[in-house]
Amino acid sequence: MRIEEELKLDFKDVLFRPKRSTLGSRAKVDLVREYTYRHSHATSKSIPIIAANMDTVGTFEMASALGKHGMHVALHKHYGVDDYAKFFNASNATTHAHAFYSLGILDHDLEKFKQVRNHTGDEIKFVCIDVANGYTETFIDFVKKFRDLFPTITIMAGNVVTADITEALILAGADIVKVGIGPGSVCTTRKMTGVGYPQLSAIIECADAAHGLGGHICGDGGCTVPGDVAKAFGGGADFVMLGGMLAAHDESGGEIVQKDGKTYRKFYGMSSDVAMEKYAGGVAKYRASEGKEVLLPARGPIENTVQEVLGGLRSTCTYVGARKLKDLSKCTTFVRVSQQINEVYGRAQ
Numbered sequence: 001m002r003i004e005e006e007l008k009l010d011f012k013d014v015l016f017r018p019k020r021s022t023l024g025s026r027a028k029v030d031l032v033r034e035y036t037y038r039h040s041h042a043t044s045k046s047i048p049i050i051a052a053n054m055d056t057v058g059t060f061e062m063a064s065a066l067g068k069h070g071m072h073v074a075l076h077k078h079y080g081v082d083d084y085a086k087f088f089n090a091s092n093a094t095t096h097a098h099a100f101y102s103l104g105i106l107d108h109d110l111e112k113f114k115q116v117r118n119h120t121g122d123e124i125k126f127v128c129i130d131v132a133n134g135y136t137e138t139f140i141d142f143v144k145k146f147r148d149l150f151p152t153i154t155i156m157a158g159n160v161v162t163a164d165i166t167e168a169l170i171l172a173g174a175d176i177v178k179v180g181i182g183p184g185s186v187c188t189t190r191k192m193t194g195v196g197y198p199q200l201s202a203i204i205e206c207a208d209a210a211h212g213l214g215g216h217i218c219g220d221g222g223c224t225v226p227g228d229v230a231k232a233f234g235g236g237a238d239f240v241m242l243g244g245m246l247a248a249h250d251e252s253g254g255e256i257v258q259k260d261g262k263t264y265r266k267f268y269g270m271s272s273d274v275a276m277e278k279y280a281g282g283v284a285k286y287r288a289s290e291g292k293e294v295l296l297p298a299r300g301p302i303e304n305t306v307q308e309v310l311g312g313l314r315s316t317c318t319y320v321g322a323r324k325l326k327d328l329s330k331c332t333t334f335v336r337v338s339q340q341i342n343e344v345y346g347r348a349q
């Protein structure tokens with residue numbers, strides 16, 4: 001047994017230190033980032049925020065709403081082949097240009113992808129190869145295999161939280177490594193297994209490893225407010241993936257429930273009992289569910305939330321003197337704190 005004594009940080013442990021700047025208005029801050037990917041050699045130009053590949057977040061409707069802002073969606077993996085084909089063949093490119101096709105690492109996942117691709121040709125530019133535990137050899141082998149099969153597709157793969165395996169994944173063929181084990185809003189991995197890593201430190205360490213190899217990372221999970229999204233970028237994330245913050249909107253999917261005259265939407269983890277009942281015929285005997293279900297007050301159209309997140313991010317940039325999102329991590333000094341928010345009137349959102 002070993003103990004790592006070095007302090008590791010979560011979003012709640014830091015704040016940005018404001019800095020003098022000559023920036024005029026926050027409206028001038030440019031959130032668009034251009035990337036060239038290490039293996040696919042493709043380039044992208046987008047606001048690098050991704051809706052999570054959960055069936056209560058990463059929907060076709062979310063893709064078109066976020067696509068208008070040049071943001072991304074990782075589609076959940078439970079649509080049928082025809083539905084994906086229709087989506088990726090849609091003539092309105094803003095809808096699908098930035099969408100990730102998500103898949104697991106089983107034979108049928110690859111088969112399904114090949115079927116969709118037969119209908120869509122090269123329209124699928126990004127894939128998200130997604131497993132709960134990115135530390136297995138089978139996963140890394142799958143990434144290698146996928147890279148060999150599809151040299152020009154940009155691959156995001158995860159989830160992991162440490163530098164060693166980030167490097168291994170990039171060397172295996174991933175362009176973007178997805179970072180986060182246990183921070184998610186409907187995730188119970190830490191409770192069920194005791195496994196995890198404070199999310200901000202995971203981002204900082206994995207970004208450093210990935211950037212050294214010309215790779216990119218996506219911070220996935222744990223953002224609860226726009227300030228957390230800014231902290232993830234400040235820590236070096238190239239992309240940030242959001243689940244809970246984008247859930248319960250008109251575009252999110254998730255069953256509508258009426259209770260005491262109020263409207264709610266169901267939101268649940270993709271490894272929760274609910275999701276496994278729905279898609280896998282129940283929780284397999286050898287495993288425990290690692291996600292939960294919550295009922296969230298319905299939040300209306302996603303547009304307001306998008307404005308809030310992008311507005312918050314622009315404002316962070318002006319506070320630290322970053323003209324563009326690209327400069328945010330360079331301009332970031334985090335201060336460690338023991339208190340974030342004054343909660344005298346309840347938890348301020």
Ligand code: 5GP
Nearest residue numbers: 052184185187221222243244269270271291
């Ligand atoms: P959030 O933004 O809601 O904090 O986190 C979203 C992320 O939580 C997703 O992108 C995914 O990585 C993770 N996640 C989604 N469902 C589950 C689940 O059932 N179990 C676990 N451990 N993580 C989940």
